[in-house]
Amino acid sequence: MSQQRQGSTPGDAGVVPAFPDLPEATIARLPEYLRALHHLAETGAETVSSEGLAAAAGVNSAKLRKDLSHLGSYGTRGVGYDVTLLIDQVEYILGLDKNRAVCLVGVGNLGHALAGYAGFASRGFRVVALFDADQGKVGDTVNGLVVRHIDELPQVAAEESIAIGVIATPPGSAQAVADVLVAAGVTSILNFAPGVLSVPPNVDVRKVDLAIELQILSFHEHRKASLTALPGGRSAPAGNQEAVGS
Template sequence: MSQATSGVGSGTGAAAGATTPSDFPDLPEATVARLPEYLRALHQLADTGHDTVSSEALAAAAGVNSAKLRKDLSHLGSYGTRGVGYEISLLIAQIEHVLGLTQRRGVALVGVGNLGHALAGYAGFGSRGFRVVALFDADPRLVGKTINGLVVRHVDLLVEFAPAEGVAIGVIATPASAAQAVADMLVAAGVTSILNFAPCVLAVPDGVDVRKVDLAIELQILSFHEHRKSAAGGAVAVGAGAEALPR
């Protein structure tokens, strides 16, 4: 993933609860992947009236161990205060700053079938730093329709309208057969961040970041875990039966 060039720098001591703007921290990819989980947990804590949180409580809410959380947050220069923990509002601001969520990035959604339609109507984008600014599709039955206040344009207009609408991120929710062509259009329009829901691998130039979400793959991984648990349960049952046999 490409890194930005400015952001939150490192703190000045273990008791420092805040960071000062400096060079953008060189965050490990795994840390970047966990920051949204911390942010989600922090917002939930804030919504329930909490002002501070310990590393142990925040780690439990985010589903990680506390040592990993403290290391991740130390990359932001956030160390909390001994006996108090982290100030929730400050930590939210730090993470949102590093993730670039203070800029309300414009999102173009390409493909407004069942999945795309649901994404277009998802209210959670607005509260998390994003705004869907353009919808595109190739189906003449969908072009011209209004979804969540936005008119669906033909995908052939993507290169023309994406820059005008300030699109920073493109979301592909098309069939796999159309995804590469859509990615090419997004790149031609100057979009360098793509979220791909199509079940395929995209070829993009250097400097273009692609994140892939494949629901079938996630289900297959869960199926593996179910299979493993079933096999382990069977082995335990067989072992218990063997112990019950007379010697």
């Protein structure tokens, strides 16, 4: 899955959450449902069946029904789900009704692209500040935002009440940046740098490693190649003799 997850602040034991504790797998699919719902709303659909929404989101209809049932009963039997009602409900659960401020650290190759990524703004996230440790980049304007030095992060984070930080630095700087973010009160981090981040248990970290995705695809290429080589009849690549040999 290529992401870290942290504990769930069991500090004040005894106080029951009073918040729908959805399965992680369901949470990970809600954004996909939301995207499909917005697409349906644009085409003027009033209601959707679980079958239709499931197809639009690329999942099984039974899975979708079970996922949605976890947030309550928002469908009508015999009819389907009210599109706009469901959109509101999913956005509420995901906390997207509040416009969330995000800061980005590391205005390199990737950070530059992330700062201008339209998909963030269109889904309720505002990138409100850019930081970098390189004085040569401080002062540059990227997508209408001025790059500030990372030393200003604590002050800016407090002013703008930033709760989510994105790390797009080289691997060597990632842990130090994470420490600064945590010290500044950031409680959610999206990390694009390879490697494992160490953070306090109340901070959530999600990791996206672009190279890992390619490596997983490479494995499947390898598997497919070794499969088609045998029945196909071309020269098989000598199996795995030099690799399996003890």
